Amino acid sequence: MRPRQVRRLIMAEALVVAVLAGVAGCVLAVPYAALMGAFMRMTGLAPGGVPIEVTTAPFILALVVGLVVTLLAARVAARKAVAVGPLEVLRDSAAQRRLLPWSRALVGGVALAGGGVLLWLVPQVALKNAPPVALGTTMALCVGASALGPVAVRGMGWLLGAVAARLDPGAGMLAGSSLVAQPRRAMSAASPVMLTVALACTFLFAVATSDAAEGVTRTGPSAWAVPMLVGSAVAYTVISVLNATAMTMAERTEELRLLRTVGTRPRQLARAVCWETLIVTCVGALLGTGIAAASLTMLGKAVTGEPWFAYSLPQYAGLVLVCAVSGLVGGLAATRRVRRGALVPD
Secondary structure (H helix, E strand, O other): OOHHHHHHHHHHHHHHHHHHHHHHHHHHHHHHHHHHHHHHHHHOOOOOOOOOOOOHHHHHHHHHHHHHHHHHHHHHHHHHHHHOOHHHHOOOOOOOOOOOOHHHHHHHHHHHHHHHHHHHHOOOOOHHHHHHHHHHHHHHHHHHHHHHHHHHHHHHHHHHHHHHHHHOHHHHHHHHHHHHHOHHHHHHHHHHHHHHHHHHHHHHHHHHHHHHHHOOOOOOHHHHHHHHHHHHHHHHHHHHHHHHHHHHHHOOHHHHHHHHHOOOOHHHHHHHHHHHHHHHHHHHHHHHHHHHHHHHHHHHHHHHOOOOOOOOHHHHHHHHHHHHHHHHHHHHHHHHHHHHOOOOOO
16 A cells, blocks of 8 residues: 555544544434533532523534544554555564654653743732643643643553562563553553543642631532543543553563463463553552642642642542553453463464
8 A cells, every 4th residue: 555545544444433423422412411510410419490402503613623633643543544655564573762852752752841830820820720720730731731741650660560570570571661662652541540640630629728728628519529520521531541451551461371372371461461550550640640749739728828638548549540450351362362271363
């Protein structure tokens, strides 16, 4: 195939997927909005007589943004695909040539700089605007951390991989070596965890900080209102973690089959997959925790005048546990066939 044909193929596939997914999301949005509206009225977050108003603007915005982002991502992938020479396709290498391309470094640097400016602005704006600015700060920092994340993954993967290798010499060493050799692939699995922890903690604990500053104590259904609203986003993130982990593991079919060929037992491979998933989850959770803590600290300074924020360890631990279990399920399910199947592919 010629480079132009490859580009058209990738863009056409992305267009079809984006349109189908966008339409499905718009259809599901209406009953979901009705369900969340009823829940908010039941918990007192909204007045009892407020109806659900369905307008066209959110659907158009969601479809356009989803389509544009998908096509931009597909265009980047297509450019990388056509730049690879025919002989290079046949050469298998576990190590990545460039840890951080200049374009990715530029985007990450700009996003981190923007997040730093927003972080400084949180205590400077009016009190009613502080929570939205803090949430925007978290989003900007997440973009920067996701772009520059391979650097952090390589360093943290080496450190945590050494711990895993000490606890489980064979499987832990395999897991740590894989993360150091392919940090960008590992970051694609760590990003959903980072986003979940950062955004959910910012939203949850921002409300808790505001309540603590005002002396408000939530009881009954009102106490479950905010966790339930965050739970809907976490449910979507579970799908993202499952999908990202399954895709990264599925790409390594030949690598795992080679390990079996040289004598690695299925149980050792299963432990290696578990260690790698746990390390990736830990990296994503640490990055997300750091981002949320920075935003919440400045929000607490805006609300109370002190660099402080309220938090709940059970809610935080539950969030990280959900991400870890999702990653383990996705990784083990995606590698089950190659770990236990025939050494020769079908």
